[in-house]
Amino acid sequence: MKIIVCLKQVPDTSDVRIDPETHTLIREGIPSIINPFDMYAIEEALRLKEKFGGKVTALTLGPPQSLKALTEAVAMGADEAIQLSDRAFAGSDSWATSYTLALAIRKLGEFDLVLCGKQAIDGDTGQVGPGIASQLGIAQLTYVFKIVNLDPEARLITVERLLEEGREIVEARLPALLTVLKDINQPRTASFIKIRDASKKNIPTWSAADLPGVDPAMLGLKGSPTQVIQIFTPPMRTGGAQLIEAGTVRESAALLADKIIAEKII
Amino acid sequence: MALLKIDHDKCVGCEACIDACPFGALSMVDGLLEVSEACTACGACLLSCPMHALNLLKEREAEVAIDLTAYSGVWVWVEQFRGEVGGIPLEMLGQGRKLADQRGVALTACVLGHKVEHIAEKAISCGADRVFHVDDPTLEAYRTGPYSKVLVDLVLEHKPEALILGASSRGRDLAGSVASILHTGLTADCTGLEIDTETGLLLQTRPAFGGNIMAAIVCPYHRPQMATMRQHVAQMPVPDPGRRGQIVPVKAVLTEADIATRVIDSILEKDEVSLADARIIVSGGGGVGGAEGFKTIRLLADVLGGAVGASRSAVDRGWIPYAHQVGQTGRTVRPDLYIACGISGQIQHLAGMKTSRVIVAVNKDPQAPIFGVADYGIVGDLFEVVPELAEQFRKKLEKK
Numbered sequence: 001m002k003i004i005v006c007l008k009q010v011p012d013t014s015d016v017r018i019d020p021e022t023h024t025l026i027r028e029g030i031p032s033i034i035n036p037f038d039m040y041a042i043e044e045a046l047r048l049k050e051k052f053g054g055k056v057t058a059l060t061l062g063p064p065q066s067l068k069a070l071t072e073a074v075a076m077g078a079d080e081a082i083q084l085s086d087r088a089f090a091g092s093d094s095w096a097t098s099y100t101l102a103l104a105i106r107k108l109g110e111f112d113l114v115l116c117g118k119q120a121i122d123g124d125t126g127q128v129g130p131g132i133a134s135q136l137g138i139a140q141l142t143y144v145f146k147i148v149n150l151d152p153e154a155r156l157i158t159v160e161r162l163l164e165e166g167r168e169i170v171e172a173r174l175p176a177l178l179t180v181l182k183d184i185n186q187p188r189t190a191s192f193i194k195i196r197d198a199s200k201k202n203i204p205t206w207s208a209a210d211l212p213g214v215d216p217a218m219l220g221l222k223g224s225p226t227q228v229i230q231i232f233t234p235p236m237r238t239g240g241a242q243l244i245e246a247g248t249v250r251e252s253a254a255l256l257a258d259k260i261i262a263e264k265i266i
Numbered sequence: 267m268a269l270l271k272i273d274h275d276k277c278v279g280c281e282a283c284i285d286a287c288p289f290g291a292l293s294m295v296d297g298l299l300e301v302s303e304a305c306t307a308c309g310a311c312l313l314s315c316p317m318h319a320l321n322l323l324k325e326r327e328a329e330v331a332i333d334l335t336a337y338s339g340v341w342v343w344v345e346q347f348r349g350e351v352g353g354i355p356l357e358m359l360g361q362g363r364k365l366a367d368q369r370g371v372a373l374t375a376c377v378l379g380h381k382v383e384h385i386a387e388k389a390i391s392c393g394a395d396r397v398f399h400v401d402d403p404t405l406e407a408y409r410t411g412p413y414s415k416v417l418v419d420l421v422l423e424h425k426p427e428a429l430i431l432g433a434s435s436r437g438r439d440l441a442g443s444v445a446s447i448l449h450t451g452l453t454a455d456c457t458g459l460e461i462d463t464e465t466g467l468l469l470q471t472r473p474a475f476g477g478n479i480m481a482a483i484v485c486p487y488h489r490p491q492m493a494t495m496r497q498h499v500a501q502m503p504v505p506d507p508g509r510r511g512q513i514v515p516v517k518a519v520l521t522e523a524d525i526a527t528r529v530i531d532s533i534l535e536k537d538e539v540s541l542a543d544a545r546i547i548v549s550g551g552g553g554v555g556g557a558e559g560f561k562t563i564r565l566l567a568d569v570l571g572g573a574v575g576a577s578r579s580a581v582d583r584g585w586i587p588y589a590h591q592v593g594q595t596g597r598t599v600r601p602d603l604y605i606a607c608g609i610s611g612q613i614q615h616l617a618g619m620k621t622s623r624v625i626v627a628v629n630k631d632p633q634a635p636i637f638g639v640a641d642y643g644i645v646g647d648l649f650e651v652v653p654e655l656a657e658q659f660r661k662k663l664e665k666k
Contacts (some may be wrong), residue, residue, distance in 0.1 A: 094442070095450075095452070121594050124473070125454035126438050127454050134447050135665065138526070142438070143435050161434045163436070168529065169532075172526055201607060215318045224451070227484055228483050229482050231484075238657075241643035243632075244643065252646070254640055258662070265624060266545070
């Protein structure tokens with residue numbers, strides 16, 4: 001099994017700031033973590049490798065400091081990690097991000113699976129996984145919460161997906177791209193020693209020039225079809241809750257029920 | 267000489283362009299792509315190439331690779347599951363109708379499935395002027411490959427200016443694939459879609475960072491402008507059975523052998539009201555104390571006809587399955603009424619529910635952050651308050 005995991009470094013808190021001039025997010029100065037959904041993708045890749053043998057490659061596209069996310073992935077057990085970092089990649093929307101990651105995956109050669117988290121907790125789009133799959137022309141299985149079966153001989157994978165109405169069991173030919181949900185596993189934590197060892201590992205950085213067949217016009221802000229024209233904070237809820245306090249619990253409950261019914265929702 | 271330039275270093279021989287060419291001008295000769303004199307430089311192949319190996323010589327100078335004026339009309343994908351249409355695609359038709367009227371163009375619905383003629387008719391009654399009705403056994407259950415291929419081909423042939431999909435699991439799955447293949451912009455999970463009166467562009471508003479930031483996004487130089495939109499933010503159309511429209515039958519393009527996936531089974535979780543569709547959600551958190559405690563939560567949810575939600579702490583302790591989790595690592599919900607019981611209101615939970623219309627909190631701790639976003643609150647033991655609340659609602663709603 002040759003498995004590629006795409007991961008994104010995201011701010012740890014929801015405490016984000018906006019550059020007032022460029023209207024882009026200022027990511028510097030905020031503690032960063034691996035996107036929580038991507039942790040499940042790494043863990044799942046490692047479990048598949050433990051079962052079937054093979055190699056796990058972690059891939060990230062981001063600013064120089066995103067190397068830390070790859071170090072953590074290596075400490076968890078990834079065999080190899082590649083960082084995609086270049087000024088030319090800056091400002092990528094989901095299309096340009098998918099394009100760049102797909103080029104890097106092609107460069108890595110043959111593979112069986114690409115694993116991604118279902119979405120990143122900062123952008124929340126969930127579109128990069130499907131974007132990569134389409135760029136690579138392979139099957140995509142989104143919202144996966146269980147790998148039911150993997151048959152390397154028959155080159156088939158069977159998964160359970162979580163949809164609005166319930167679960168769906170789907171089989172796909174390999175190679176395939178999966179985006180995974182939280183429920184799929186419990187990610188391991190890397191020991192201090194492994195983190196120390198991983199930080200000594202040489203993780204290569206690829207720039208745009210390292211990607212075969214790259215069209216520079218398709219990269220970064222310039223290559224992004226969407227343009228953010230304004231960023232603003234949503235109107236806040238003000239004042240906090242109106243607390244209902246009557247003599248007894250029953251009276252309070254009755255009063256609250258009346259208030260909710262008056263909102264004409266029910 | 268043909269105007270089309272092929273970059274053989276980039277071409278991987280996938281032949282997507284051969285199918286895309288309306289004039290049969292492309293072919294593989296000894297493993298190399300060749301273009302014949304039949305090429306009219308229409309550009310249909312440019313969009314089909316995943317490797318961007320195709321260029322039209324004259325176009326290269328301009329930033330704008332396509333003729334934007336050739337694109338007209340608003341399209342909506344009408345999602346169906348087993349021949350039934352949920353609320354979200356109808357809402358999208360309502361939203362699409364509004365945008366089409368503002369632009370003075372037609373609204374087209376794309377109905378894909380098997381034996382779904384009734385949905386095509388429904389789409390017209392809900393505002394569509396035209397329906398592309400693609401009926402084929404390969405489209406019976408949703409699968410990315412065949413659905414994406416049908417939509418991509420329709421877009422390349424008819425050139426809509428905008429394509430709107432509901433931000434359901436399938437809508438997001440499909441939109442990501444279609445936008446990637448068409449090389450166009452996609453704004454996911456919009457909470458607002460309008461036409462900018464000056465430019466005529468689709469102005470797309472979406473939350474990011476768990477709703478802490480809103481972004482207004484446009485797609486100026488690529489078509490169609492694509493967006494997925496969340497449920498419960500647009501107006502539901504009032505169906506008019508007398509409305510007239512055109513149903514255009516379209517053939518599916520892929521055969522079963524071309525499709526890399528197979529749906530083996532769908533397991534409906536029937537006793538569960540879907541969180542995404544629910545207008546009322548009653549959620550429990552750490553204060554519920556155990557799986558048994560969720561019976562109290564469910565009691566209130568049942569009285570109100572709502573769904574049961576949960577905070578991460580309740581899910582992580584195994585009291586209730588993950589499908590119920592609301593928050594940053596669970597589902598983002600936006601019901602009319604959200605009742606949080608024994609939920610302190612961690613920022614990750616708030617991110618998933620704070621745009622609900624009315625929020626009610628029941629918690630022992632008057633300092634709990636949940637009270638900061640709630641409209642109404644009761645400070646008290648949920649096991650005393652919630653059953654009483656259920657009882658009061660039962661009585662009062664009976665009278666109505």
